[in-house]
Amino acid sequence: MSDIIYFDNSATTKIYPEVLSEMNRIYSSFFGNPSSLHRLGGEAEKVLLESREIIAKTLKVSPNEIFFTSGGTESNNWAIKGAARANKRRGKHLITSGAEHPSVLECFNFLKSEGFSAEITKTDQSGLLNRENFIEKITDNTTLTSFILVNNETGAIQKAEELIAAIRSINKNTVIHIDAVQAYGKIPLDLRKIDADIVSLSAHKIHGPKGCGALYIRENTRIIPILHGGGQENSYRSGTENVPAIWGFAIAAKIINENIDENRNKVRRLKSIVISELDKFFGSGEYFVNSPPDAYEGIVNISFKNVKAQVLMQHLEAESIIVSTGSACSSRKNMQSHVLSAMNLPMERTEGAIRISFSGMNTEDEALMFAEAIKKIVPKIRYR
Ligand SMILES: Cc1ncc(COP(=O)(O)O)c(C=O)c1O
Numbered sequence: 001m002s003d004i005i006y007f008d009n010s011a012t013t014k015i016y017p018e019v020l021s022e023m024n025r026i027y028s029s030f031f032g033n034p035s036s037l038h039r040l041g042g043e044a045e046k047v048l049l050e051s052r053e054i055i056a057k058t059l060k061v062s063p064n065e066i067f068f069t070s071g072g073t074e075s076n077n078w079a080i081k082g083a084a085r086a087n088k089r090r091g092k093h094l095i096t097s098g099a100e101h102p103s104v105l106e107c108f109n110f111l112k113s114e115g116f117s118a119e120i121t122k123t124d125q126s127g128l129l130n131r132e133n134f135i136e137k138i139t140d141n142t143t144l145t146s147f148i149l150v151n152n153e154t155g156a157i158q159k160a161e162e163l164i165a166a167i168r169s170i171n172k173n174t175v176i177h178i179d180a181v182q183a184y185g186k187i188p189l190d191l192r193k194i195d196a197d198i199v200s201l202s203a204h205k206i207h208g209p210k211g212c213g214a215l216y217i218r219e220n221t222r223i224i225p226i227l228h229g230g231g232q233e234n235s236y237r238s239g240t241e242n243v244p245a246i247w248g249f250a251i252a253a254k255i256i257n258e259n260i261d262e263n264r265n266k267v268r269r270l271k272s273i274v275i276s277e278l279d280k281f282f283g284s285g286e287y288f289v290n291s292p293p294d295a296y297e298g299i300v301n302i303s304f305k306n307v308k309a310q311v312l313m314q315h316l317e318a319e320s321i322i323v324s325t326g327s328a329c330s331s332r333k334n335m336q337s338h339v340l341s342a343m344n345l346p347m348e349r350t351e352g353a354i355r356i357s358f359s360g361m362n363t364e365d366e367a368l369m370f371a372e373a374i375k376k377i378v379p380k381i382r383y384r
Contacts, residue, residue, distance in 0.1 A: 005321040005366045009205075010152050010182060010299055010357035016207040016255055019248045023209060026244040034241055035232060044243045051243075051250035055214055058184075058257040059191045059199070062219070067233045068246050071213040072181040072202030073103040076146075078215055078237070079177040079198045080107040082223040083144050084116055087175060091141030094118045097129030098342035099156075100148050104179055105338075108146075117141075123342035126292035127154030127301075131163065138170045145174050149183035153339040153355055154291045155299030157187065160194045168195070175221060181205055181213075185256035186264070186296055197221045203245065207359070208252030212245035256360075263360035267298035270358045270367040274300065277371030282378075288349050290340065298359065301340070303352035304374075306382045312354055315377040321370055323354050 006014065026047060032040025034048045049063070056063040069075045084094055096108055098120055108118040121137055122130035129147055138145070145167055149158050164176055177198040180189055185206040191199065198221060203212040217223055217236070229238030256263070278287055282304075290301040304312065309325040316323055325337070340350045356370070 003320055005362075005370060007356045007358060007362065007366075007370065008322050008324045009359040009362075010355065011324055012204045012210065013207045013359055014361060015209060015248070016252055018255065019208055019252045022251050023244045023248040026247045030243060034243055035230065047243050047247050048241055051246045054250040054254050055201075058253050059189060059216060061191050061216055064234070065216055065219055067215045067217060067237050068241055068249075069213045069215055069237060070211050070242075071204070072101070072179070072200055075181075075200035075202070075213050075215040076101065076103040076177075076179055077107055078226050079200055079223070080104065080144065080146055081111065081226050083175040083177065083198060083221070084111055084118075085114075086222040086224045087143035088116070090173065091139075091143045092116045093139060093141040094144045094146070095121060095134060095137050095142055096146040097121045097134060098123040099128055099151055099339055100146070101152060101179060101181070102338075104146055104148070123339065123344075125343050125345075126295070127151040127156040127290075127339050127343055128158050131166075134163075135166050135170065138167060138174065140171060142171050142174050144177065146177040146179065148179045149189075150180075150186065150296045150299070151339060152182045152299070153337055154301045154343075155182075155295035155297070155357075156292050157183070157294065157296055160196070164195045175223070182299070183296070185253060185260065186298055188260060191216065191218075198223065203249035203252060206252045206256045207361075208249040209245040212242055212249045214249070259360060264297065266360050266362070267358040269364065270362055271297040271300050273364060273367040274356065274371050277368070278302070278374065281371075281375045287378075290343075290345060290349060290353055298357055300356045300358075301353055302356070303349045303354070304378050304382075305348055305352065306384045307352040307378055308381075308383070309352050309354050311381050312352070312377060315381060316354075316370075316373060319373045319377075321373055323356050325354055 032044040034045040052063040052066045056066050111118045122133040124130045175197045178196045179200050181202045184201045197218045199216040201214045204210040227238045287304045
């Protein structure tokens, strides 16, 4: 066990040792530009092709539907701007919800400046879109809908198959984008069953490298590039591919997707240890679980009455336990989590909310040590 108890796996994960050593191998021996016509280029291109095949296989799609990007943020930007612009002659109405990651919400806000009617619908109490509100907004002019599959702050899982069927029954031409950054490798994601057109992925959430991700684009989906240049990625995403990172992503994807059940059982066990320890210690109304009961168990959002999350986080850090107060982006700006605010939770639940996010690398001892630390710290830092 390392000295640090790392429970912030939704922000990023520690790279798998196998991934790091494989990336090293590619960096040293396969450093050619995959677009070059010489032997070194050809070798790098082979690595790229194999990576594409590996990622495609995990999603049960075709390799020519996988496009590598610099991560989840770029994938979301491309999906939303690229599909909105490509379909604007058919309509300019776009729908998402307040439960989304900023890389989706900010694209929606930005697209208003291009004349799109970009609507952000209500969030329900679990941290997912409000289904009724989302569905009732869909019209013949809705060319794009975008939703998150596993919420990064609460772990809430969207029932995608049902929602997509409902969307398509109203407007079968709407392009459907899913932000699966927190879902990929954590819950099964079979794109033969989930009828989405575009899906965003990121490598560093699955023990792969940072700055690498992918966009699944179903064949015949209308989308245009946002990066223009040398015509890489079948002319859809220019820029020399980061071959070592992409290979690292593929290796991480392979490992994590082969271990979904095992990892999920593990994080379920860790969650139940933490919750049962806290249940035994705190009286009712002293602490709250903000994640819905059927959330992905690797993400647990909890708050303590009369405790400021920042203060709790700092005390935990002094004990070498790393958690977060929400998504990494909003916590640095010291802002209230937009998802928890959109969930309409009372102030006492939002101001004291911390997010614990586990991975298959965590241990039961760590979960127990975390619970012990909470029991020691919380009574000391309550402000009333
Ligand atoms: C749901 C979700 N979407 C998108 C992103 C952005 O991914 P990246 O950090 O690879 O840009 C994140 C990262 O926190 C996320 O949690």
